[in-house]
Amino acid sequence: MVSLGLTLVMLVFVVRLLQVQAVDASAYTAKAEKNRFTSVTLAAERGEITDRAGVALATSVDAHDITADPKMFTPEDSNVADAPEQAAALLAPILDKEAETLARQLSAPKSRFTVLAHRQTPQVWNQISDLKTVLAEKAEKARSAKGAKAPASVLAGVFQEPSSKRVYPNGDLAAGILGYVNAAGHGGGGVESMLDGKLSGQDGEITYAHSGGRRVPTADSEETPAVPGTDIELTIDRDIQWAAQRAIADQVQKSQADRGYVIVQNTRTGEVLAMANAPGFDPNDLSQTDGARMGNAALQDAFEPGSTSKVMSMAAVLEEKAAIPGTHVTVPNRLHRGDRLFKDDIDHPTWYLTLNGVLAKSSNIGTILATGQLGRTQPEANRVLHSYLRKFGIGSPSGLGYPGETQGILADPKDWSTSQQYTIPFGQGLSVNAMQAASVYSTIANGGVRIEPTLVRGTQGPDGLFTPAAAPKKTRVVSEKTAKTLATMLESVVFDEAGTGTKARIPGYRVAGKTGTANRVDPVTGRYKGYTASFAGFAPADDPQITVYCAIQNPTEGSYFGGQICGPIYKEVMEFALKSLQVPPTGRKSDPLPVEFTPGE
Amino acid sequence: MRGPAGQLRGRAARLARLMPTTGASTAARTPFVLLVVLLLGGGLITLLLLNSSLNAGSFKLSELKKQTTDLTDEQQALQRDVDNLSAPDALQHRARQLGMVPGGSPAFLNPDGKVSGVPSEADALPYAGPSALEAFPPVAPSLPASLAPSVSPSASPTDAAVSPSSSEGLTSADPSTTPSAPPVPSALSSSADALSTAPLPGPTSGTPTTPTTSGR
Structure with a gap:
């Protein structure tokens, strides 16, 4: 009987052993490993964004989230009646926060976790940690003297979690281009979002056996190293960007304008050297910023360019050989076309202008008359003009691939309304963004070949290898001869006393430019209200290197004429860029074209 | 000296008789036992040393990691200072x-x-x-x-x-005076x-030439 019982017991044991060792073995192994092994994510370092000289515009640094366990501040746990208040008083100056706010967070009932401050520097955590050590020593002494009822350290419940912080060392410099990073550490706008995939890299993971929180060195471990993000080098020149940003911010404030943009472009490579917006924002502190400022208005605003777009009409007229710069144009004070009576920006007696003079004095009527020669019928002329506008890049994306970029509005010529077909030649009834407008002038400066603008110069992978960005697309828009003629005509705008752009003169240099003062469509009401002042041009006119475009939306204080408020900005930024890039004047004398003619000659 | 079996009685003696009792094997046993003891002891000690050195290494690793973190923090703090000073x-x-x-x-x-x-x-x-x-x-x-x-x-x-x-003595670079300045x-x-403050070494220190010139 006994042996039978023993056999049965043994049998039960054997069966159980088999079950544990053979049948469910894998499940138990997995459970054991779960307890023994721990996995830690190795955060990939986000790539830097630098300017063209390699100066960091956006970089990532280590940071700490300061957290706390409110339960450890209760009187039961800490043996201190007002632990949250005491801790808050200690932490408030270090974290630069209100003591009341912190105390409220620390005394949250039934909570075990609260974040006191996000993304603090290691120095801040070091201060807190030193303070913690001192208080803990004191509490230890009290405990050995008085026993378990002694008050505990009031900072015992304060902890940190490693995190990383995106830093923009130059504050609001180029903030519109760079964008910002959201709470999850991903790009929330601008280049940060455009190239987020490259910048963020690949998180790694390490799995190792641990005992009491410490890694067991003899046990095997598995590690997938993190791949750091790629560094992005922009075409931006930090110093020119700064000069542009300061100039436009000053003027926007002075004119009480809604906003303004300045774009500086290298005419030979299409590289954008500066793209400034005003008002801007500081990506280091988004809490102080309202959402309307946070985009890159230079690419995201579509506006009617006004007279700066007359240069495209002139390009079409010259390229189609409908006229030459010396062609006589008699400009009356009013011109009846379609359903409207057109006028120039000022009332004038009948002007006797050359085609060159039409551009220099920015005559709307003269431009309508000149573009009328593009075809035998008005629809034909419209089609020809439209084809040139398209070739100059109007109505299509600029090629930057920037998030939220507008491509502007350019209707098909068959959809042009009766008045639109006469307003489009002088830049009303179509809309562009500032980059497209700047690109038009770069095209003329570059001998008639349009180079797609670029914002990214190249990338530098974790292996340290620099990969230049793909070469931009080039398309010929007008012949070199037409481009040269246009450059000379644009010089008249600035250098002729009758021109509208005299404020943009730079002593010693030959400067080409064009003013623009457009009626602005109010984005809220959709009706014409206020003005868009602009100035576009390049220098040196006979050997162009740099294009500068400036536009100010809705200036309400002082002058609203492009030549008056944007001309000086053009001059300031252009002078700075010429100095920065060390572009000397060519020293050749200009050969001015006549602006007016004497009737009857 | 007789074999050890000779001193045993009964079952032990019978068992002992089964073992080879040649003199040669008796002589060879001591070094063998010593060798085994030595090997076991040596292995044990080596393992101990290895383990403790691994553990020491692990401590050193975390210490160095902490040092790296500290130095990285310091480098980042210094870089922040440099950036603040060199911002346009x-x-x-x-x-x-x-x-x-x-x-x-x-x-x-x-x-x-x-x-x-x-x-x-x-x-x-x-x-x-x-x-x-x-x-x-x-x-x-x-x-x-x-x-x-x-x-x-x-x-x-x-x-x-x-x-x-x-406040005084600064004149603009006048083309006509430039050639008289030293090369x-x-x-x-x-x-x-x-840093265009640097006045060129002119004949008199009161008339520095050259505001915004460059070596082109």
Whole structure:
């Protein structure tokens, strides 16, 4: 009987052993490993964004989230009646926060976790940690003297979690281009979002056996190293960007304008050297910023360019050989076309202008008359003009691939309304963004070949290898001869006393430019209200290197004429860029074209 | 000496008799046992040493990791300071405090002494209050040197925008007087471009030439 019982017991044991060792073995192994092994994510370092000289515009640094366990501040746990208040008083100056706010967070009932401050520097955590050590020593002494009822350290419940912080060392410099990073550490706008995939890299993971929180060195471990993000080098020149940003911010404030943009472009490579917006924002502190400022208005605003777009009409007229710069144009004070009576920006007696003079004095009527020669019928002329506008890049994306970029509005010529077909030649009834407008002038400066603008110069992978960005697309828009003629005509705008752009003169240099003062469509009401002042041009006119475009939306204080408020900005930024890039004047004398003619000659 | 089996009785003796009892094997046993003991003991000690050295290494690893973190933190903090000092805004501010003002239109001093562009006196007003230039008027040429360590090289184009303004004796580079100045090594003139306060070594220290010139 006994042996039978023993056999049965043994049998039960054997069966159980088999079950544990053979049948469910894998499940138990997995459970054991779960307890023994721990996995830690190795955060990939986000790539830097630098300017063209390699100066960091956006970089990532280590940071700490300061957290706390409110339960450890209760009187039961800490043996201190007002632990949250005491801790808050200690932490408030270090974290630069209100003591009341912190105390409220620390005394949250039934909570075990609260974040006191996000993304603090290691120095801040070091201060807190030193303070913690001192208080803990004191509490230890009290405990050995008085026993378990002694008050505990009031900072015992304060902890940190490693995190990383995106830093923009130059504050609001180029903030519109760079964008910002959201709470999850991903790009929330601008280049940060455009190239987020490259910048963020690949998180790694390490799995190792641990005992009491410490890694067991003899046990095997598995590690997938993190791949750091790629560094992005922009075409931006930090110093020119700064000069542009300061100039436009000053003027926007002075004119009480809604906003303004300045774009500086290298005419030979299409590289954008500066793209400034005003008002801007500081990506280091988004809490102080309202959402309307946070985009890159230079690419995201579509506006009617006004007279700066007359240069495209002139390009079409010259390229189609409908006229030459010396062609006589008699400009009356009013011109009846379609359903409207057109006028120039000022009332004038009948002007006797050359085609060159039409551009220099920015005559709307003269431009309508000149573009009328593009075809035998008005629809034909419209089609020809439209084809040139398209070739100059109007109505299509600029090629930057920037998030939220507008491509502007350019209707098909068959959809042009009766008045639109006469307003489009002088830049009303179509809309562009500032980059497209700047690109038009770069095209003329570059001998008639349009180079797609670029914002990214190249990338530098974790292996340290620099990969230049793909070469931009080039398309010929007008012949070199037409481009040269246009450059000379644009010089008249600035250098002729009758021109509208005299404020943009730079002593010693030959400067080409064009003013623009457009009626602005109010984005809220959709009706014409206020003005868009602009100035576009390049220098040196006979050997162009740099294009500068400036536009100010809705200036309400002082002058609203492009030549008056944007001309000086053009001059300031252009002078700075010429100095920065060390572009000397060519020293050749200009050969001015006549602006007016004497009737009857 | 008889075999050990001889001293045993009963079952033990019978068992002992089964074992080989040659003299030779008795003689060889002691070194063998010693060897085994030595091997076991040695292995144990080696394992112990290995384990403790691994553990020591692990401690050292975490110590070095902490050191790396500390140094990284310090490097990042220092980089932050450098960035704050070399940001264009900060540079402009300090340059203005030194009494510099933004230059006018660019002018270039060529190696042959010719000036291209139209040089002009900077017309912007310096900051009010005591300027650094007033504090050290005679050492103007050494200003770039004293500034150099705190200014990152990439930041130099910013400084190209500022040109000197001192209360007395500053004349603009006049093309007609330039040839009389001593020959300018291009290295000097390009550094003068970087910080255009540096007056060229002229015949009299009271008439420095060259605001915004560069060595082209």
